[in-house]
Amino acid sequence: MRTCQRFVRIGMCVSAVFLLMVVGCRNEGGEKAPQPGGAAENQYEVKGQVVAVDPDGQAVTLDHEEIPGLMKAMEMKFEVEGPAILEGIQAGDQVQGRLIVRDSDYVITELNKQP
Ligand SMILES: [Cu+2]
Structure with a gap:
């Protein structure tokens, strides 16, 4: 028992x-x-011109200006957080937005057309 x-x-x-x-x-x-702005990720402001928008809305190629503390001016492809970010954005647009670096991935979380 x-x-x-x-x-x-x-x-x-x-x-x-x-x-x-x-x-x-x-x-x-x-x-x-x-964790927006959490410890594991850094945010940067990004400015430049759109070179191409991915047809599936998952990425955008930017000819961006220097991003202080991150990289020189260059043309490169960025992932975006969601297709909504690229709504109304097309090749040739001058844009300004926000980029987060999560581990070693670059992700655009905001992108606005500049006049
Ligand atoms: Cu770059």
Whole structure:
């Protein structure tokens, strides 16, 4: 009888540990998701001219000016955070926007046409 109770207790402990682990993982994920301007990413202002807009709305090629602290002026392709960012933007437009560097990925999060 005693052995039996012990087993039940161990079972409950193991369940509790599993629950804690699951909850712990969820919390971690939840904290990581909303991190605009979080520690792992840097934001830069980017200015330049649109060379090409990807047909699927996932990327844009810019002939950008120097981005202080990041890179010299050059022509390069950037990923964008979502297709909505490129709405109304086309090749030849002068644009200004925001670029975030997440680990080693460059992602445009904002892009506005300049007059
Ligand atoms: Cu560049």
